[in-house]
Amino acid sequence: MRGAAGADENLIFERRESAVRSYCRQFDSVFDTAEGSVVRDVAGREYLDFVAGAGSLNYGHNDPDMRDALIAHLEHHGMSHSLDLSSSTKSAFLTAFESLVLLPRELDYRVQFTGPTGANAVEAALKLARKVTGRTNVVAFTNAFHGVSLGALAATGNRHHRVGPQLPLPGVTRMPYDGYQGAGIDTADLLARMLGDPSSGLDAPAAILLETVQGEGGLNVASAGWLRRIAELARSSGALLVVDDVQAGCGRTGTFFSFEPYGIAPDLVVLSKSISGYGLPMALLLIRPEYDVWQPGEHNGTFRGNGHAFVTAQVALTKFWAGTDFTTDVARRADLLAIRLAEVADAVPGAVVKGRGMMRGVDVGSGELASAISRRCFADGLMLETAGPHDQVVKVLAPLTTPDELLNHGLDILLAATRTVAAQQPVGSEQVVGSEQAVAAQQPVGSEQAGQAKQAVGSERDVRGSSGLVPA
Numbered sequence: 001m002r003g004a005a006g007a008d009e010n011l012i013f014e015r016r017e018s019a020v021r022s023y024c025r026q027f028d029s030v031f032d033t034a035e036g037s038v039v040r041d042v043a044g045r046e047y048l049d050f051v052a053g054a055g056s057l058n059y060g061h062n063d064p065d066m067r068d069a070l071i072a073h074l075e076h077h078g079m080s081h082s083l084d085l086s087s088s089t090k091s092a093f094l095t096a097f098e099s100l101v102l103l104p105r106e107l108d109y110r111v112q113f114t115g116p117t118g119a120n121a122v123e124a125a126l127k128l129a130r131k132v133t134g135r136t137n138v139v140a141f142t143n144a145f146h147g148v149s150l151g152a153l154a155a156t157g158n159r160h161h162r163v164g165p166q167l168p169l170p171g172v173t174r175m176p177y178d179g180y181q182g183a184g185i186d187t188a189d190l191l192a193r194m195l196g197d198p199s200s201g202l203d204a205p206a207a208i209l210l211e212t213v214q215g216e217g218g219l220n221v222a223s224a225g226w227l228r229r230i231a232e233l234a235r236s237s238g239a240l241l242v243v244d245d246v247q248a249g250c251g252r253t254g255t256f257f258s259f260e261p262y263g264i265a266p267d268l269v270v271l272s273k274s275i276s277g278y279g280l281p282m283a284l285l286l287i288r289p290e291y292d293v294w295q296p297g298e299h300n301g302t303f304r305g306n307g308h309a310f311v312t313a314q315v316a317l318t319k320f321w322a323g324t325d326f327t328t329d330v331a332r333r334a335d336l337l338a339i340r341l342a343e344v345a346d347a348v349p350g351a352v353v354k355g356r357g358m359m360r361g362v363d364v365g366s367g368e369l370a371s372a373i374s375r376r377c378f379a380d381g382l383m384l385e386t387a388g389p390h391d392q393v394v395k396v397l398a399p400l401t402t403p404d405e406l407l408n409h410g411l412d413i414l415l416a417a418t419r420t421v422a423a424q425q426p427v428g429s430e431q432v433v434g435s436e437q438a439v440a441a442q443q444p445v446g447s448e449q450a451g452q453a454k455q456a457v458g459s460e461r462d463v464r465g466s467s468g469l470v471p472a
Helices: 007-016 064-075 088-105 118-133 150-155 187-196 224-237 307-320 325-346 367-379 404-423 436-440 447-457
Strands: 031-035 038-041 046-049 110-113 137-141 172-175 205-210 240-244 268-271 284-287 352-356 359-363 385-387 393-396
Touching: 046 404, 064 307, 088 110, 088 307, 118 137, 118 150, 118 205, 118 240, 118 268, 118 284, 137 150, 172 187, 187 224, 205 224, 224 240, 325 352, 325 359, 325 393, 325 404, 367 385, 367 393, 367 404, 393 404
Parallel strands: 137 172, 137 205, 205 240, 240 268
Antiparallel strands: 031 038, 038 046, 110 284, 268 284, 352 359, 359 393, 385 393
16 A cells, blocks of 8 residues: 555665565555654654554653753763763663662662664573573473574564574474463463473473563463463573563553563563663663673673663653652553453454553454554554464554543544454454464453443543544
8 A cells, every 4th residue: 555645755665675674564654753652754644653663662752851861962972872881871771770670679680781672682681591501492482572583583483584494493492372272271281291301302491481471472461370380480490581571561561570460580581672762772681690690791782882772761760660650550541442442352253352551452363354454544544563473463552651532542543444344354254363372361351341431431532533633
């Protein structure tokens, strides 16, 4: 689909940019400016952005306080690039991270600044776990996504990204994630049995690597009991527990770390995406002190000292994490999102609401249907993507700061698009949810709760067409 703006501008991308590009194929316009939850193309058309940089913009586009701090830093001739030199901006960030994130949660981690991508931080975690334990094998899970560099890619499940069988991706044993084998089957039992059986063929792992919510894998949510069991299995088997919080962290699931509600303390934690607060490249590996056995420079990266990201990250922490107002607001908004998505699920037979916090979506059972819904939403002024092994999940990653009015407006667009596309399906066609995991592991919001939500917000919502985003 050719967007309303940018046809001529697109020619340079088609002529010179690699065929690997993906998001621009789905959102076929040339974008220019952005503020909060709204982006604008070169023709001035506005879109609600519920992709949010794939979770890199939890606080929205161009937060004014972060922007002003960054401009002040530039005007002060502040350092932009510092390798791993000590700098005033890094000091301010580490002080804020210690006082506002670690100490209130009684967590003790060393902070490693890796190359500024989640994948590089995952690579560092796997390398360090292997160094600490003297082992090579890593346990990872079905539908996992940890990045596309070779080590992280070996732990990633998606066949499309693995480019198999051309690439050898050794060193990982794949185990079923929570709910993968359907209701009533605890997949942690299988891992426990294989770890305890010297003839299982499972080499003793250096690490057990997991996401508490599998974002790209389809918004699969691990249960508290399963996570605690996996953490215990890591401890008892001598493996390091590594939580990849690249997308689920920084408040996306409601708390700063996605694992906080479950009472587990990972040995290593990977953070990226929204850690800079402003969409700037930045990644961290959090390391329990006893496992910080690196030799100087043993894992490095030219761009691990992004001074601009340190500035905005420190502002993000002090602005949003100094008290409880932000988390309270995110929890309230997440409840609203769940209720509204239940309405969307009602429009498609067999559809299921998935996810946790502000990391939710609807499994509509078909990648073709989900993609059609996403395309219709974009035509109507809403950007959102799909996820899951068959791209069958319509995924909502709205900025955590999205005002209720805009959040409801975007979800109105999604609901209308879903109803329109579903009505165009051939008579007698039936959507079947893509995996039993969607049914077994998720707890969709019930019709009674959805009805209560409609009473609460339905009469007050400003339902508008695609001609304008901000209600008058």
